[in-house]
Amino acid sequence: MEAFMRRALELARHSSSQGEIPVACVFVHNGQALAEAWNMTNETKNATKHCEIVAIDEILKTHPPSILQECELYVTCEPCIMCASALEIIGIKKVYFGCYNERFGGNGSILSVHEGKYESVGGFFAEEAIKIFKDFYERGNPNAPPEKRHRPVAE
Amino acid sequence: MKEYLPYCTSTKPTNTLCKILIIDAQKGTETIKMMGKKFPLEQYSLNHLKRAKKHTCGHQLELVIGPSNLITDEEAEELKTLGDGCNDCDRIIEKEVPQFPAYTREQLKIWNSFWPISYKEPSILPIIQIKEEMKKIFEIMKSLDHDSAAIYNPKTEEICYGKKGDLPLQHPIMDAINNFPISDNQYYCNDHYLITKVEPCLMCGMALVHSRFERVYFMEKMEDGAYSYWRLHEKPLNYMYRVLRIKKNVFDENNEE
């Protein structure tokens, strides 16, 4: 378990170096990493390409949707409301996340989309996930709209 | 047309001073009826207030008359004669009551602690409705089926469509966003409208937030819809678009024109 979250954090750091908001995830199937992804909203110029969505798209290129119901997700930041709903739609088994997402979080912060649908536990390596955010925003997110720059927003 | 009003940051109520009549509860029905004619709350834009409130001791009612600065002492005193003369009941007091309607459930709870509020999801015709533009929106809405959505640029009148696909996340709105070409000097779907027959689900509703849409038009509510069920528009997000629901009859009327 720890290894998957460490891997996700590593990917988040990579994401940051690519000028993407540093959130990343690993989908795990039967104890094996099935897909990895990081946020790609800037590269794709598509604000919906959060790492969870990117990973699901990737998995569905080669697997039937039913495999997602057997997956656990490790993600560095609480899924936003959009991703939390997507995870509900695909029927994810369980979610482990790092820091809380107080602006957009859909697994407890703003809404509890998971309630009665899938298990979600947060707070794994949260400090590390927050530090990656901090480092990113201290450098300044080059792709944020002008009024949003230098503001510590999550995802 | 109905607008789903966005989250209002202020849960601090703006109150206004009103004159209140305290009467014997038995006189309630009669007095409320009379006050409805003589002091209609609409006239003071206070029709979000319920007329009556139980007084701390059970057999008395507090009835809001109207704003203290608009109701003269004589007018208020006149109401007293309707009572049975019991001095304890028949009196006029003043109280701070919410000046504006409650737009959210959270506000409702707070407003209610001052005075009972009737909560109607406010329905307003926003001044943003331009006749020509509405005609175009109706036209696009009419062209859509339940498995499609359209991104509309009101300046250039360009339209980008999306369709439902076979995969679980291929909702019409997600598809439309994926199909939407973003030019270099543009921030996602800023200034664009999303038009759909069916209310967006929560995933799509939030995708529209991330994509910085300007407005969403839909017709049919959905059981677990982003607004009617999840009340996404009332959440304290750092951005929210305007949500407008076109009622079917408005749509038909417009078609006849």
Ligand SMILES: [Zn+2]
């Ligand atoms: Zn997300």
Ligand SMILES: [Zn+2]
């Ligand atoms: Zn949807």
